[in-house]
Amino acid sequence: MLLLLPPSEGKTPAPDDAAPVDLATLTGADALTVQRTRVLASLAEASARPDGVDVLGVGPSLTAEVERNTRLRTEPAAPAAHVYTGVLYAAAGLAGALTDGTAAARAADGVRVFSGLWGAVSPADRIPAYRLSMAVDLPGVGRLAAAWRAPLAEALDARAAGDVVVDCRSAPYVAAWKPPAGTAEWVTVRVVRHAAGKRTVVSHNAKHTRGVLTGHLLRRADAAPSSAGGLLDAAAELVGTVIGTEAGTGLSYRLLEATLHPAATRTGPMTLELVIA
Template sequence: MLVLLPPSEGKTPPRARGPQLDLAALSAPGLTPMREKVLDALAQVSASPDAVGVLGVGPSLAGEVARNIGLRTAATAPATKVYTGVLYGAAGLDRLTATGRARAAESVRIVSGLWGLVAPDDHIPAYRLSMGTDLPGIGPLAGAWKGALGAELQQRPEGELVVDCRSATYLAVWRPPTTADWVAVRVLRQEADGTRSVVSHSAKHTRGLLTRHLLTRRGKAPHDASSLTRVAGELVGTDLLAVELGPPARGARVLSLVVT
C-alpha cells in the first residue's frame, strides 16, 4: 500500500539546535539532483524584491519566504513534526507507536514542490513553496518534477494499492500506472436536504483520519480498492456517515467519504 499525501501549508520551524539539512540523507536519493536545482532556484528567488509575488503568497508570509534563503544551513526535524496543517493534525504521524511508525515509513509518501517526495522520518526544514509555482530557473514545478518523481515511484511494487489523498495541484505531478490499484479519496458532506456537496477544508481533516486509521488499526493493510473500502467503512458511525466506492474515472476509482 502506498498512501500519497500533499504537504501542509502550515509548517512548524524546527528548534534552532536541530541538525542542518543533509540532502544525501533524505529518502529517494535519485531525486537529489533535482532537489539541488530547486533548492538553489528557491533561495535565489526568495532573496529578490518580488519574491512574495513570484511564490504566490501574501505579504504576511514574507518572513517565511525570507527563511527560504538559508534552507541549506537551517535546522531540520522529521517531516512528521514540520508538517502541522489540518490533515497532519488528524493523521497524527508524530504520535504513532513503533508499529505505526514502521507502517508509515513503508507506506506514506508526501509529494512536495521542494523535495519531490518526502518520507515521514526525513529531516527537513520549514519552507514556503507550492507545487503550483512557476519557479524562475526551473519552470512550473509540477512539470519539472514529473520525470524524476515518476522514475522513483516506478520502483514501488507492481499492482500496489495507491491511496491518493493529494489535491489537484499535486496530482498533476504523477499518475500511477495502469497496473496499480489507484483509489482517489474524496470527501462529501451530507446536507440536511439529503444532497451531498464536495468539501475542501474539512476534507483535509477527514483524509487525515483515514490515513491514521490505515496506520493504527489491527490486521493486514488493505491490498485493493475493495478491501480499502471495507477498512474505511470501519470509521462509519464514528467519524464517517458512509463510505462509497465509485467506478473508475480517469484511471482512478473514487472512494467517497461522507461526513455530516
C-alpha cells in the first residue's frame, strides 16, 4: 500500500528548542534533495519580498507565517505527523501512530504526505512549519506541480509498482505525481452523503472520513492491502460503524457502504466510494 495524503493548510510549529530540518534525513533524499534545496531558497526569497503574501496567494493575516519562510533552514523541526494538523490528521490519529509499532512501520513504508515545499515526506520526517501551496507559481522555480513531477517520479515510481496507490490528495497535489499507467492499481477515495434518497459530495466530512480510513489502514490487525480488492475489503470493515460527529449538530454518522468503481479512462484512477449517513 502506498497511501498519499495532502498536507494540512494549518501547521503547528515545532517546540522552540527542537533541532532544525536535516534534508539528508528526509524520505526520498536521493531523488528530492536537489529540488527541496532549490524550492527552499526560492521560497525564502519570495517570502522576503514586500508582496510576499501575494506571491504565495495568501491573505495579510498570514504575514507572520510567510515571514517564517525566510528562515526555514534554522527553524525548529518536528515529525510531519505533528506539524500537519487539521481534520484528516486528527481523524487518522497520525501523530499517535508514530508510537505504535505496526502503525509506525506501515506509515514509514507506505504513507507519503505531498507538499509544495518538500515534494513528499513520511509522517516521521522532521520538518518545520511553513506556508506554501502546490498551486503556487514560485519565482525562480515555476508552477510547483510541474516542477516536482520529475523528482517525484524518481522517488515514487518504483515504490508504487505492483502495489495499490490509495489517493486522498486534492487536485493540485495529484498534478505533481501520478503512478505510471499500468504499473500500479491507483484508487482515489471519494466520500458522499446519503440523505433523503440522494447522494451528495461533502467537504469537511470527506476529510474526516478519509482520515478514519487512513487510521484504519495503518492499525488494522490484517496486513496493509496490496491490491484494489484488498483495499475495498479493508474499507468494508468500517461499514456500520460510527466514524464521526457532525460539527454544530453533534449528530453522529456512520459508514453505510464502500464500493469500488472502475477507472473512467485508461490512465485514470479507480474510485473507492465511501457513503456516509
